[in-house]
Amino acid sequence: MQTNLLRTPAGAERKKSVTRAVELLRKGELVALPTETVYGLAADALNSIAVAKIFEAKERPRFDPLIVHLPNREWLEKIVHVPAGDRQLVDKLADKFWPGPLTMVLPKRGLVPDIATAGLDTVAVRLSAHPVFAEIMGELDEPLAAPSANRFGRVSPTIAQHVLDELDGRIPLIVDAGPTEHGIESTIVTIRDGKIAVLRRGPITQEQLSEFADIVSVTVTQRISAPGQMPSHYAPTTPLRLIDNVEAFPPQKGQRVGLLAWHPIPRKGDLQIAQRRTGDRRSLKFAAVRNLSDRGDLREAAANLFRYLRELDALGLDLIVAERVPSRGLGTAIMDRLERASHR
Secondary structure (H helix, E strand, C coil), X not given: CCCEEEECCCCHHHHHHHHHHHXXXXXXXXXXXXXXCCEEEEEECCCHHHHHHHHHHHCCCCCCCCEEECCCHHHHHHHECCCHHHHHHHHHHHHHHCCCCEEEEEEECCCCCHHXXXXXXXXXXXXXCCHHHHHHHHHHCCCEECCECCCCCECCCCCHHHHHHHHCCCCCEEEECCCCCCCCCCEEEEEECCEEEEEECCCCCHHHHCCCCCEECCCCXXXXXXXXXXXXXXXXXXXXXXXXXXXXXXXXXXXXEEEEECCCCCCHHHHHHHHHHHCCCHHXXXXXXXXXCCCCCHXXXXXXXXXXXXXXXXXXXXXXXXXXXXXXXXXXXHHHHHHHHCCC
């Protein structure tokens, strides 16, 4: 199968890309689409055969459920049954965060095929805020299942080239709309008795959610209840190790190590001066360095996370070490991804 990549500038070329994507989706084919989080591998969520193609292309285990993206709020009641006691909270969260990177897990209706939910009696739903995704959804007027457009367990794609690297020859079309905004997957929550349980951390933080209801802890079980709960996930092929203090990290002799840094790194032009002044020799330890955010900005760090992991992974290193980021706000979502990526 030949994989085509279509860009989406304004005007006729964008219209052509949108039209082609809709045609393929209506035929039950797969299309990689941009969302505001990461690139997603989309198929008609109500077509069991189309959904099965997602699992095949990604080599994804069938017990891992998918997120169903809705064309609009009106589709919510067609897809899920909202318990009466939770309706007010669900509506408030949707009013505040939809369209956007919040996924809610709710009891599903019979319209949703079991393959999309891994046989669970719940389904994860959200509305994407990406303009190209929304335009395609508007023309299609059908829900789409759309997990990240990469092979299972690997680093999620944040640009179209990442998708091509992962799925070239496995899918017919990639719609290229440039880099994604958030760079990590959506926050996933479930609503239980008027309280919020966070199943996966993401761009919508626990602090933001706590303004609407109490946040309850989730008991870890063997059964997967939402995407992104596997202990090993988002992983580069190069082994990844988390460290607290990069200064104390001793690479083994002859070992080529890359650094995914949180703390500032001297610029190349100032490197020798900085080393003489401060004794900071960490850049000499590493074959390559990527700094998540020169400004210490967690949102910038999240947007860069997967892209920099992929860049380091492509260098043929023996090891990648990543500095821990502060576990506050969006930092908890970044650490969730890094911890799962380092789980071996």
